Amino acid sequence: MSKKIFVAFDGAEDLEVFNKLSQYKDSEGNNYEFYNCYNLKEKIDKVPDDLIKEEIYQLIDDSDLAVIIVSKKTKSMRKFISWQVMYLRNSDHPTVCLNLTPIRSVDFSILPAKLKRGSLALHIPMEEKVFQLAVNNWPDMNKKFVQKKKKGNFRFPLDVYKSLYGSSEDE
Template sequence: MEGRNKTYVCFDAEDAPMYELMQTWDENDNFDFNFYDACDLDESCPEDEEEMRRIISKKMVDAKVLVVLIGENTKYLYKYIKYEIELAVDADLPIIAVNLNGKKEIDKERCPLSIDEALSLHIPFGEKELRLALEKWPSYHEAYSEKGDNKNYTLKDLDELNELVD
C-alpha cells in the first residue's frame, strides 16, 4: 500500500454531523489525532451514478484505511456505501466500522453484510477509540489478512489496544 496515506470515510448523509465532528478532532490541537479524509463534504456530488462511482474509485486509490460510520440506516444503503466497502475489500484495505450508537462490537442490526463478512474492526464512536484504531488496526489487519482471516474484531479482542483503552 505504498503511497497510500489517506483515511477514507464513508457514511450516510444523515450521519454527516458525526463526520464533521471527526474533522474537528483533527483540527483541534488538544487532541492527538492525525486524520486525513479522502472525501469532501463541500463538493457537489454528480447525479450520474457511474460518474459518482468513478469519483469514489479515484479517491480510494490513495486510501490506506476505510472508516465506515455505522448509523441507523447504514445496513440498507446499497448504492455507494456498499460499493465503497467492496472497493476496500478488493484492495485489502483495513476496515474500521464505527458504531455511532456506541456499541463496542459488530452491530448486526445496522452493519452492512459486506462488512460482517470481511476482516474488520468494530469500535464505538469516540476520539480515543478511533485514534487507537487508526494507529493500530492496519498492522493487525495485515497480519490477520495474510492468514486468510475474515473475522470481526473489537478493541477488546486486541490485547495491545485493550491495554490502551482501559
C-alpha cells in the same frame, strides 16, 4: 506525518457525525487528513456510474485507512454508499467500522448485510481514544490478517478499554 483516512458515510443522515469525527486529533494533537466522496454524489445521474466508482476507488486507494460510519441508514445502503462498502469489503484495504451505538464490537442491528461475512474489519464505538488506537494499530494488524488470509469482524479486547478508561465497563 498525518494519516490519510477515507470515510464512507450516508451524507444525508450522517454528515454531522462526519463533521464531529473530522475534529478528532492524533495523540500529538494533529488533525488527521479526512477524505470522503460526499461531493461526488452531485455527479450521480450526470455521468456514468463507472466513472464515479473509479473516483471513489481512487480516493480509497490513496488513503492509509478507511472508516465506515455504521448507522441505521447505512444498514439499508443505497447505491452510492453501497459502492464504497462493497469495494472495501472486496479489497484488503484496512477498514474500521465506526458504530454510532456504544457497542464495542460488531453491532449486527445496524451492520450492512454485505459486511457480515467475507470482510475484514475492526469494529469500534465512536470514541476518540479508541479511534486513535485503531488508526495507529489497525493498518498493521490488517496487513498480518491479510497475509494469513484471515477474514472476519474484529474488535479490541476488553483489557484495551480498561487501559484506556480505567474501567471494567463491558459492551
